[in-house]
Amino acid sequence: MKKTFLVAFASIIIISTAHTQTIKSPDEFLGYELGTQFTYHHRAVEYFKYIAEISPLAEYREYGTTNEGRPLGVCFISSKENLANLEEYRKNNLIKTGLLKGEFTGKQIPFIWLAYNVHGNEAAGMETAMKTLYTLVTGSYQGVSEYLKGCIIVIDPCQNPDGHDLYTNRYRRSMNVNINPDGKSWEHNQGWPGARTNHYLFDLNRDWTWQTQVETQQRLFFYNQFMPQVHADFHEMGPESTFFFAPGATPMNNSITQWQREFHKLMGNGNAFLFNQKFRLYFTKEDFDLFYPSYGDTWPLLNGAIGFTYEQGGGGASGLAYLQESGDTLTLKERIDGHFTASMATLKVSFDNREKLLAEYNKYFEESVKNPSFQYKSVIIKGSNEKSNISDLLKLLTRNQIKYTFAGNIGKKYKGFDYVSDKDGEVIVEKGDILISAYQPQSHFMQILFEPKSKTLDSLSYDLTAWALPYVYNLKVFAVTDRIASDTTKPEPEKIVNEISSIKPYAYVTNYSGFDELKFMAALYLKNIKLRYSLKPFVLNGINYNRGSIIIARGDNKNLEADFDKFVTHAANECHIKLIPTTTGLVDSGKDFGSDNSPLIKKRSVALLCGEGTSSGSVGELWYFFEKELNYPLTLLNTCTAEKADLKNYDILIMTSGSYSALKDTIIDYVKRGGRVIALENAISLFAGEKTTSLAKAIETRTAEQKTSEKKIKSDDSTLLKKFELENDRRYKLSERSAGSIYKVKLDDTHPYSFGMGKEWFIMKRTAGYPFLTTGSNIGYILDKEPVSGFAGFKYKDKIKSTLVIGTERIGSGEVIYITDNPYFRAFWKSGRVLLGNCILR
Ligand SMILES: [Zn+2]
Numbered sequence: 020m021k022k023t024f025l026v027a028f029a030s031i032i033i034i035s036t037a038h039t040q041t042i043k044s045p046d047e048f049l050g051y052e053l054g055t056q057f058t059y060h061h062r063a064v065e066y067f068k069y070i071a072e073i074s075p076l077a078e079y080r081e082y083g084t085t086n087e088g089r090p091l092g093v094c095f096i097s098s099k100e101n102l103a104n105l106e107e108y109r110k111n112n113l114i115k116t117g118l119l120k121g122e123f124t125g126k127q128i129p130f131i132w133l134a135y136n137v138h139g140n141e142a143a144g145m146e147t148a149m150k151t152l153y154t155l156v157t158g159s160y161q162g163v164s165e166y167l168k169g170c171i172i173v174i175d176p177c178q179n180p181d182g183h184d185l186y187t188n189r190y191r192r193s194m195n196v197n198i199n200p201d202g203k204s205w206e207h208n209q210g211w212p213g214a215r216t217n218h219y220l221f222d223l224n225r226d227w228t229w230q231t232q233v234e235t236q237q238r239l240f241f242y243n244q245f246m247p248q249v250h251a252d253f254h255e256m257g258p259e260s261t262f263f264f265a266p267g268a269t270p271m272n273n274s275i276t277q278w279q280r281e282f283h284k285l286m287g288n289g290n291a292f293l294f295n296q297k298f299r300l301y302f303t304k305e306d307f308d309l310f311y312p313s314y315g316d317t318w319p320l321l322n323g324a325i326g327f328t329y330e331q332g333g334g335g336a337s338g339l340a341y342l343q344e345s346g347d348t349l350t351l352k353e354r355i356d357g358h359f360t361a362s363m364a365t366l367k368v369s370f371d372n373r374e375k376l377l378a379e380y381n382k383y384f385e386e387s388v389k390n391p392s393f394q395y396k397s398v399i400i401k402g403s404n405e406k407s408n409i410s411d412l413l414k415l416l417t418r419n420q421i422k423y424t425f426a427g428n429i430g431k432k433y434k435g436f437d438y439v440s441d442k443d444g445e446v447i448v449e450k451g452d453i454l455i456s457a458y459q460p461q462s463h464f465m466q467i468l469f470e471p472k473s474k475t476l477d478s479l480s481y482d483l484t485a486w487a488l489p490y491v492y493n494l495k496v497f498a499v500t501d502r503i504a505s506d507t508t509k510p511e512p513e514k515i516v517n518e519i520s521s522i523k524p525y526a527y528v529t530n531y532s533g534f535d536e537l538k539f540m541a542a543l544y545l546k547n548i549k550l551r552y553s554l555k556p557f558v559l560n561g562i563n564y565n566r567g568s569i570i571i572a573r574g575d576n577k578n579l580e581a582d583f584d585k586f587v588t589h590a591a592n593e594c595h596i597k598l599i600p601t602t603t604g605l606v607d608s609g610k611d612f613g614s615d616n617s618p619l620i621k622k623r624s625v626a627l628l629c630g631e632g633t634s635s636g637s638v639g640e641l642w643y644f645f646e647k648e649l650n651y652p653l654t655l656l657n658t659c660t661a662e663k664a665d666l667k668n669y670d671i672l673i674m675t676s677g678s679y680s681a682l683k684d685t686i687i688d689y690v691k692r693g694g695r696v697i698a699l700e701n702a703i704s705l706f707a708g709e710k711t712t713s714l715a716k717a718i719e720t721r722t723a724e725q726k727t728s729e730k731k732i733k734s735d736d737s738t739l740l741k742k743f744e745l746e747n748d749r750r751y752k753l754s755e756r757s758a759g760s761i762y763k764v765k766l767d768d769t770h771p772y773s774f775g776m777g778k779e780w781f782i783m784k785r786t787a788g789y790p791f792l793t794t795g796s797n798i799g800y801i802l803d804k805e806p807v808s809g810f811a812g813f814k815y816k817d818k819i820k821s822t823l824v825i826g827t828e829r830i831g832s833g834e835v836i837y838i839t840d841n842p843y844f845r846a847f848w849k850s851g852r853v854l855l856g857n858c859i860l861r
Pocket residue numbers: 137138141224253254255
């Protein structure tokens with residue numbers, strides 16, 4: 020009762036103030052002129068809420084919270100009548116996609132989504148969002164009142180508030196009172212880590228498909244309830260650059276339709292018209308390609324909308340003012356003007372073409388359901404695959420609104436493409452197999468995620484060239500050209516409940532299949548439970564146990580007494596583990612529980628080097644892995660304090676991609692004294708440069724071998740006469756690299772670090788290879804020169820054959836594990852979690 024009264028009272032106040040006040044501009048609201056200071060995020064949120072309260076043309080909706088607790092929200096801006104029917108427009112839009120069942124009531128107008136500041140330090144975006152909002156609700160730009168009648172505009176002022184405020188705080192702290200445009204000064208050079216990313220140092224503009232981060236998860240859950248027709252993402256590039264707008268560059272994803280390409284051109288013309296009027300410079304069709312499907316332009320494009328990237332010259336380095344090489348000074352005000360101009364062009368072009376925009380949008384989804392373009396009409400995921408990987412894959416599909424069911428036609432045999440073998444094969448549909456049919460609204464996006472070879476004209480992508488999900492999750496999957504009937508039931512995760520045993524078992528055992536068991540191990544360690552794992556397979560009570568099976572023996576945990584069973588059972592239920600209690604440690608065949616072949620292990624303390632010299636993205640991924648996936652404590656150890664820290668306190672030291680030369684002696688000494696180092700990507704170079712290591716010796720041998728087989732180029736060789744144009748061509752230079760392609764890795768499945776991964780695995784390959792170790796273990800290696808998917812240059816292919824991916828060697832009393840590429844790439848390469856977990860917990 021009281022609540023109802025308060026709500027009524029509040030709405031009276033809003034109505035009365037709306038009549039008596041004029042709407043404050045951002046300048047009036049903030050107390051400074053827009054562009055003369057970077058605004059804190061909470062002030063922009065206040066402004067958005069203020070506008071929504073005072074103007075009948077705007078409605079504010081919060082859609083989430085960041086890692087650091089900041090709110091995520093948008094304003095819907097449209098005519099009063101449209102906003103009153105927002106829910107009807109929303110539903111109709113979804114009904115037209117086929118993603119929502121229901122009766123179309125005839126009302127449909129486009130949703131135009133303007134999203135700013137996904138990269139925290141590209142902070143002109145959020146300032147512009149306030150100006151755009153004010154302009155729309157006050158009608159203070161030619162044509163905007165009409166736009167509000169014909170469209171529903173959505174403004175997300177800041178997609179990455181944590182990054183934005185890190186930037187703003189640092190900038191305000193380091194800025195001079197008198198603006199200093201000197202690019203060398205402190206205010207133009209922020210420290211480690213950059214403020215581009217979110218709390219876990221993730222680039223949110225690479226996360227749209229994978230949705231590993233809470234900001235993306237919440238934003239796309241919200242976005243999917245509206246499915247806009249246009250999505251524009253506002254970025255900034257370096258301070259010496261001009262402005263980029265559509266059309267996007269090649270390579271373009273093949274699934275981008277003719278109409279989407281046409282609309283990109285229309286948008287380019289619309290922007291050029293306004294930029295020409297202001298004599299502003301710009302470029303199109305270069306640098307920002309539309310290939311990798313996980314950006315704020317490609318993901319909307321591949322979800323039926325038209326997605327755009329805008330790039331204003333500026334970014335984190337440019338501050339409030341920046342002295343350019345030309346002698347001109349780039350100001351924040353000019354950057355705001357660039358994005359504001361592009362915002363107005365986006366609205367005008369979208370409004371002018373609104374009918375065609377809707378017709379083509381509706382057609383896109385109609386055709387997706389009736390006549391999918393994907394050559395494979397069904398994808399079968401074998402139900403026998405490792406369950407944590409299946410379950411994560413299904414989560415990803417759900418987040419991307421791709422429907423799946425159990426497969427019908429059980430027992431029937433089909434010819435199809437076998438991803439793991441990378442060739443055509445046969446599949447018999449079995450009970451529990453999962454079917455993804457191409458006959459669904461999201462068939463375009465399904466195609467993107469399951470296309471065995473991503474089609475590209477050349478290799479000039481800004482990012483990756485391969486991402487087929489069966490490789491990402493390392494799953495047995497088949498793509499079939501037939502349309503397979505679906506079962507009516509939807510796969511749901513199996514609920515495992517272990518009861519606390521009434522008798523006291525001698526031990527609990529569980530087979531080792533994948534990441535769930537590693538989470539279980541981590542949970543046990545946190546309760547200080549000691550456990551063993553089997554180095555060899557064994558049979559007990561007629562049940563086969565594989566290598567890596569976990570043995571939790573009462574005899575190893577006497578100190579826990581009665582709590583032992585409770586802790587173990589509770590942890591198993593949390594981690595979906597089926598426990599098998601046994602009354603003996605004497606196995607039917609294999610090695611007994613008390614054997615050295617079932618080593619006893621206990622909790623290990625882990626430190627991860629971070630700070631100057633390390634790659635913040637790689638650090639962030641591991642930080643996220645420990646906190647959000649493995650649920651295991653991690654100490655982030657800054658490189659500037661690591662020397663002073665007593666490394667003896669850490670059993671494991673992880674070095675991500677980075678340069679550690681200043682710490683070389685400290686790290687080598689740590690290993691010699693018995694520490695375990697996990698060296699990832701180019702952190703390996705520290706050991707490659709230490710003459711005494713097996714790795715350094717192997718490199719020396721291979722280099723000598725290559726020298727003798729190398730063809731010497733004579734000084735009069737005609738290949739040296741390359742034209743200037745070719746010499747500067749990125750395409751030519753790419754012959755030496757892998758543009759994010761996927762390689763098959765052969766595994767030594769008897770090594771504990773590869774337990775649970777099978778005999779083969781796939782990795783996102785982006786670096787050069789290392790030779791096989793002459794002493795130590797070569798656990799994972801590449802034998803073929805061809806990637807299974809994606810682009811690798813011809814010179815690269817020759818060099819990558821017969822190289823190491825995972826290896827380990829002893830140095831003194833300690834050990835170094837080498838992993839040449841990122842096994843947990845952007846936290847979406849889920850199949851790499853098992854490798855990391857093994858290296859940490861075994
Ligand atoms: Zn950006």
